Amino acid sequence: MMEKKRTDCPALPPGWKKEEVIRKSGLSAGKSDVYYYSPSGKKFRSKPQLSRYLGNSVDLGCFDFRTGKMMPGKLQKNKQRLRHDLLSLGKGGKPDLNTALPIRQTASIFKQPVTKVTSHPGNKVKTDLQRASEQPRQLFWERRLKGLRSSDITEEVLRTMDLPKGLQSVGPDSSDDTLLSAIASALHMSSAPITGQTSVAAEKNPAIWLNTSQPLCKAFAVTDEHIREQELKVYQARRSLEDALMADGLARAAENTRELLQGKTA
């Protein structure tokens, strides 16, 4: 009997495995079926099935089931939805990441979808121009950023950054993943200093005491040591950039010379 290979799948949470089985007879001989296995061993044979199970914890919007890789080029192609996404872009051009419907966060082992109500006939349009400038945000909205990965033009997913030791998150999600996104967002969205949650009350009961203009992390201290480490990183990055530019420059010069000798025009 042929051994079936279950390989790790880096695009999914740790412990998930992927398997490809080639059809060996029938009209579809030679084609293949792809299966995924959860860390507990449950088998999944389609993207909808996988999506139902993972709920909102992983956005499979750009997950390619056949290859098992994230393909940032692929948005869900729903004509109606595409228009909605364009309209819902913020001023800064941030994409609408809310691809999947929210999932009821209960202890039930069966994920139950939430009914999304988008029209509320009783509502009045806000007339207070003072407050209209700042749009309301969901508490702990940073959790939506969980699992986001940057990728280069070859659509390969880039390694994530490491966070300085000692940073601690506040709120319902303690993953480094969300923490990094929250801090990065805070740095981008405001020029105000980032201090983290300075009140002790916020750590005990963030749902009530959270300072919403600060990221979901505990107050932290930046030491001279931190600064020296960061300066070293910047120095090293500049060095490798310099080397890369130098190598590129030499390559271009060589090519230009070759073309000149062959009589090409620029």
Add this chain to the structure above:
DNA sequence: AGATTCGGCGT
């Protein structure tokens, strides 16, 4: 009964 496998519908 559960796992495996291919057919075939719908897009």
Add this chain to the structure above:
DNA sequence: ACGCCGAATCT
């Protein structure tokens, strides 16, 4: 052409 899933077949 392919994703998804029903159901026949296998263990």
